[in-house]
Amino acid sequence: MDSTKTAGDGRSPRLAVEGLSVAFDQGGREALAVEDVSFRVERGETLALVGESGCGKSVTCMAVMRLLATPPARIVSGKVLLSGKDVMPLGNGEMRRIRGKRMAMIFQEPMTSFDPVYTIGYQLVEAVLTHEAIDPAEAALRAQAVMRDVGLADPAGLMRRYPHELSGGMKQRAMIAMALVENPEIILCDEPTTALDVTIQAQIMDLLAKLRDERGVSLLFITHNLGLVAGFAHRAAVMYSGRIIETADVEALYANPLHPYTIGLFASVPRLDQDGGRLPSIPGSVPSLPERPVGCKFWPRCDRARDVCREEDPPLEDKGRGHFCACRLVAREGGA
Numbered sequence: 001m002d003s004t005k006t007a008g009d010g011r012s013p014r015l016a017v018e019g020l021s022v023a024f025d026q027g028g029r030e031a032l033a034v035e036d037v038s039f040r041v042e043r044g045e046t047l048a049l050v051g052e053s054g055c056g057k058s059v060t061c062m063a064v065m066r067l068l069a070t071p072p073a074r075i076v077s078g079k080v081l082l083s084g085k086d087v088m089p090l091g092n093g094e095m096r097r098i099r100g101k102r103m104a105m106i107f108q109e110p111m112t113s114f115d116p117v118y119t120i121g122y123q124l125v126e127a128v129l130t131h132e133a134i135d136p137a138e139a140a141l142r143a144q145a146v147m148r149d150v151g152l153a154d155p156a157g158l159m160r161r162y163p164h165e166l167s168g169g170m171k172q173r174a175m176i177a178m179a180l181v182e183n184p185e186i187i188l189c190d191e192p193t194t195a196l197d198v199t200i201q202a203q204i205m206d207l208l209a210k211l212r213d214e215r216g217v218s219l220l221f222i223t224h225n226l227g228l229v230a231g232f233a234h235r236a237a238v239m240y241s242g243r244i245i246e247t248a249d250v251e252a253l254y255a256n257p258l259h260p261y262t263i264g265l266f267a268s269v270p271r272l273d274q275d276g277g278r279l280p281s282i283p284g285s286v287p288s289l290p291e292r293p294v295g296c297k298f299w300p301r302c303d304r305a306r307d308v309c310r311e312e313d314p315p316l317e318d319k320g321r322g323h324f325c326a327c328r329l330v331a332r333e334g335g336a
């Protein structure tokens, strides 16, 4: 995949997040769950946001969608530019008009999107009528068309079904239909396949790629599994302890991961040729908010850590050809 095909068409990125920091109150003291996070997603592009559980992926996503409860969360700083316009200063009413219409989100658990007491059809039609003053019969036809687009057979029959009557894979397709029904510019996908078995997972990934390529919708694809990113995403940003610590085109990241954390993640991707076993790779686990260390957040788990790593958190720097990395020991390409 050539990311230049989707980037740099002279228009603003579909989504640009600039300097986003989000804090939670920890017994009277605030701790940053997301720290100075910046990224952009172009038209028709997929950016994968990767990292172990607890790295701040969901908090980032929820902050962008303005779905975080505040308190306990507090947006400390940051801009969220949707096709060039900062939506951060908008009030809740204006954000409700944008959510679902211009940017949508799909979750790991479809029941986060569906209310168990209403039929799938009612909820899809409501999603349309929230944003558009059209005839309910027309909204129902649109709902059925989008259900067909996501590969659901018998959309008319499914309209009368309740969420619990659908299998896991069907529910996930219905949730994608819900996200697509207003034809948004970008969909934020928060581990949408993690709860599914491997076969259904592959089907949902194929569906997302097809919809992206046919409709030009942009995707922010969150996953803890680097193995899902190859052949699907154009670029990847790796998060650790609330920060983006490496970002590059997917091909460059795969060919030459720079940050010791990313290298560890690659080593722990389950391999088909190793009986599906997981290689032991990164010792320890992501620190909780109050336990995040001073200096590079990764030093307690890093086999290359030096004294300097314990003192200062290294900045995210271009190490050459747009491959950014936040590690003191990684030299710039062609330089010291």
Ligand SMILES: Nc1ncnc2c1ncn2[C@@H]1O[C@H](COP(=O)(O)OP(=O)(O)O)[C@@H](O)[C@H]1O
Pocket (backbone or CB within 6 Å): 024, 033, 051, 052, 053, 054, 055, 056, 057, 058, 059, 060, 072, 287, 288, 289
């Ligand atoms: N409501 C909350 N209150 C306090 N801490 C939270 C809350 N939600 C998330 N966190 C903390 O923020 C950090 C990032 O969480 P999250 O974004 O859910 O991680 P990920 O999605 O990468 O697994 C974690 O340390 C988590 O415990």
Ligand code: SF4
Pocket (backbone or CB within 6 Å): 259, 260, 261, 296, 297, 298, 299, 302, 303, 304, 305, 306, 309, 314, 326, 327, 328, 329, 330
């Ligand atoms: S800055 Fe130091 S501790 Fe952090 S990843 Fe690089 S070598 Fe490891």
Ligand SMILES: [Mg+2]
Pocket (backbone or CB within 6 Å): 057, 058, 059
């Ligand atoms: Mg999460």
